[in-house]
Amino acid sequence: MSVNGWSLYIEESGTGPDQVLFEAGQGLGRTSWDAVLPLLTDHARLVAYDRSGFGRSARSDAQLTMDQLAADLIALAEAVVPGRFVLVAHSMGCLVARLAAARLAPRLRGVLLIDPTPETAPSYDAIDQIARRVDRTLALVQPLTRFRPLARLASGNVRQVFPADTYATMLAEDFVPVGIAQTRREFRAVAAAVPRFRTTPPAPPTCPTILLSADRPRRGGERTHPALQSHQRQWADALPDGRYEAVDSGHFIQAEHPALVADRIRELLDRG
Structure with missing residues (x-):
């Protein structure tokens, strides 16, 4: 459907x-929630999508x-999610x-954030240099993803944790030259936004909010x-109704522990 002038796949x-x-992390789309969605289909109407440039979106x-990106999410919610809902996001999402x-505050029943990096975290202290280094690396990887064995090599961290059929779709849709190009654009957008987040952070959610933190770096x-x-915990503890929860997992908690993620979503629905 058309959202803010983009053709997005929902x-x-x-x-x-x-x-x-659901809002995916950087470089991925709707398929990153594949392991969670079947656990909730009898409980709620679920909406996942591909941001512009990823998956099946234009x-x-x-x-x-x-x-x-936030305006796209708001417009999508207004178009296809009437009434109140729980918002779930991963990483950059x-x-x-x-x-x-x-x-969206008046419509939010709860927010679930999966392993985010708060703007106060020291890992963002040198975000400009990091962004340049990452962009140079991805610029080298981008043309190589035309060759499937090299694309599989570049996406090994995803291949290890997601189901085989989900990974096959990711490989075909996201780990391709145009998908890597879009990942580079998103990383540059994050680098540009972090200084503003540090000086003028977004208003904190007032609804029940759970932050899941990956224990494995x-x-x-x-x-x-x-x-x-520590910064994840500080951010969650400062919320009016926030909770920090460490999980024995790597970064993709929704892939390694989909049942836990589904349980926390149900909890937020029950509370809201």
């Missing part, structure tokens, strides 16, 4: 009076901003969700992981 499943809207070479939550993040978890 996938709906489940039945019931309750509603849940491709674009336009420059991105976090404000634009948590920044998008937090920006959107201020506008990402590769290369072993040194900064304790500080990341």
Whole structure:
């Protein structure tokens, strides 16, 4: 469907009076929720989608901003999720969700954030240099993903945790040159937004909010992981109705522990 001028692919499943809207992490789309959705189909109407440039949504070479991504999420919620709902987001998608939550606040029954990086975390202290380094790496990887063995090599962290059929779809839709190009745009959007988040953070959610934190650090993040978890806890504890919960998992908690994620979503629906 058309959302804010973009053609976005939306996938709906489940039945019931309750509603849940999912926002994926960087470089991925609707399929990142494949392991969770079947556990909730008897409990609620579920809406997952591909952001512009990913999955089955239209491709674009336009420059991105976090404000634009949040505006897309708001417009999508207004178009296809009438009434109140629970918002679920992963990783970079948590920044998008937090920006959107201020506008969506009257309709939010709860928010579930899965392993976000708060803007206060030390890992963002050198975000400009990190963004340049990541962009150079992805620029090298981008053309190589035309070759499927190299694409599988580049996506090994995803292949290890997601179901085989889900990974096959990700490989075909997201780990391709145009998908990597869009990941680069999203990373640049994050780098541009972090200084503003630090000086003027989005209004915190006032609804019940759960933050799930991965206990196992990402590769290369072993040194900064304790500080990341400390900032995650501080952010959640500062909310009017927030809770921090550490999970024995890597970054993709929804893939490693889908039942736990589904349980927390049901909890938020029951509370809201």
